[in-house]
Amino acid sequence: xxxxxxxxxxxxxxxxxxxxxxxxxxxxxxxxxxxxxxxxxxxxxxxxxxxxxxxxxxxxxxxxxxxxxxxxxxxxxxxxxxxxxxxxxxxxxxxxxxxxxxxxxxxxxxxxxxxxxxxxxxxxxxxxxxxxxxxxxxxxxxxxxxxxxxxxxxxxxxxxxxxxxxxxxxxxxxxxxxxxxxxxxxxxxxxxxxxxxxxxxxxxxxxxxxxxxxxxxxxxxxx
Numbered sequence: 001x002x003x004x005x006x007x008x009x010x011x012x013x014x015x016x017x018x019x020x021x022x023x024x025x026x027x028x029x030x031x032x033x034x035x036x037x038x039x040x041x042x043x044x045x046x047x048x049x050x051x052x053x054x055x056x057x058x059x060x061x062x063x064x065x066x067x068x069x070x071x072x073x074x075x076x077x078x079x080x081x082x083x084x085x086x087x088x089x090x091x092x093x094x095x096x097x098x099x100x101x102x103x104x105x106x107x108x109x110x111x112x113x114x115x116x117x118x119x120x121x122x123x124x125x126x127x128x129x130x131x132x133x134x135x136x137x138x139x140x141x142x143x144x145x146x147x148x149x150x151x152x153x154x155x156x157x158x159x160x161x162x163x164x165x166x167x168x169x170x171x172x173x174x175x176x177x178x179x180x181x182x183x184x185x186x187x188x189x190x191x192x193x194x195x196x197x198x199x200x201x202x203x204x205x206x207x208x209x210x211x212x213x214x215x216x217x218x219x220x221x222x223x
Contacts, residue, residue, distance in 0.1 A: 008159055008160055008161045008213065008215075009213055010161060010178065010179070010182070011179075012213065013159070013161075013210055013213055014182055014185070014186075014189065016209045016210060017189040017190075017193055017209075017210070018189065019209070020193060020197065020209055021188075021189055021192045021193060024192035024193070024195075024196050024197075025055070025192060025195075025196075026188070026192060027055065027187065027188055027191035027192055028046065028050050028055035028058040028059050028062070029043060029046050029047060029050065029135055029139060030139065030188045031055075031059060032046050032059060032062055032063075033139050033140075035063075037062065037066055037070070038139060038140055039070075039140060040116035040117055040136050040140040040141060041070075041071065041072060041107065041113070041116060042066065042070060042140070043135060043136045043139050043140040044103070044116065044122070044125075044128070044132065044136050044140075045062070045065065045066075045075070045100060046058065046062045047128075047131075047132035047135050047136065048096050048099060048100060048103075048127050048128070048132065049061050049062050049065065049087065049090050049096065050062075050090075051091070051092070051096070051127070051132070052091045052092065053090045053091050055191075055195075057089055057090055058090065061086070061087060061088075061089070061090045064086055065083075065086050065087065068086060069104075072103070072104040072105075072106075072107035072108050072113060073104075073108055075100060075101075075104040076101065076104040076105050076108055078101070079101075080094070080097045080098055080101055081097075083096075083097035083100055083101065084097040095127070096127065098126075099125075099126040099127035100127075102126050103125050103126065103127075106125070116136065116140075116141075117136075117137060117140070117141035117143060119133055119134075119137060119145070122136055122137070130147075130148070130168075130171065131147045131148060131149055131167075132147075133145075134146060134147040134148075135147045135187070138183065138184035138187075139184065144180050144183040144184060145183060145184065146171055146174050146175060146178065146183045146184075146186060146187070147184075147187040148167045148168075148170050148171045148174065148187075149167070149187065149191065150167070150194070150200075151190045151191050151193070151194030151195070151198075152167075152170065152174075152186060152187055152190045152191075152194075153166075153167040153170045154194060154198075154200060155190050155193065155194055155198050156170060156174065156186075156190075157170070157217055157218070158198065158203075158214060158215075158216060158217050158218060158219060159210070159213070159214050159215060159217070160214070160215035160217050161177075162174060162177075163217075174186070198210075201221075202221055202222060202223050203219060203222045203223070204222070204223050205219065205222035205223065206222070206223060207223075
């Protein structure tokens with residue numbers, strides 16, 4: 001079984017995916033970064049907004065928030081109720097507002113702000129898990145990290161490239177075998193691909209450019 005997984009041509013898969021995603025809406029944090037919101041603080045804030053929230057909601061909410069506050073100092077001047085209004089209709093707006101205020105207050109200290117490219121520091125902030133920490137490090141800090149969300153977890157298992165049961169296990173396995181050159185890019189590619197082609201239910205296998213590479217692990221019905 002391991003020999004089969006190792007035979008998956010990840011280089012060819014990445015090459016084809018780069019072409020496919022050109023015509024798809026980009027993943028929210030990468031889109032916002034392209035629009036200029038790419039400091040560690042901005043990526044951190046955008047990722048908090050994105051948790052359990054669709055990209056179609058995340059992007060306009062983040063833009064509206066950044067129109068009011070793009071730095072810890074300016075965000076710390078907003079009250080939790082004000083932030084809650086700005087964050088809607090993102091999910092858990094009140095909880096996210098509380099976490100953002102706490103983070104902004106802490107980062108008003110310049111020495112603390114300088115630690116935003118430190119993974120241990122990021123993971124100690126309220127509301128920040130490995131996915132958000134790794135997106136900040138990869139997008140804003142230029143430090144290769146793999147951000148595993150539901151799309152990365154589902155698709156790499158469906159390919160047969162990894163054989164894992166949880167996103168945490170997928171992260172460890174991808175860190176072991178995925179070429180480091182793809183560590184940041186894998187999330188940028190698989191989020192739009194997973195939303196529009198390799199979907200959770202009824203994936204579009206008949207239209208997929210990876211059909212000859214993919215083992216369709218766990219796929220019982222497809223289009």
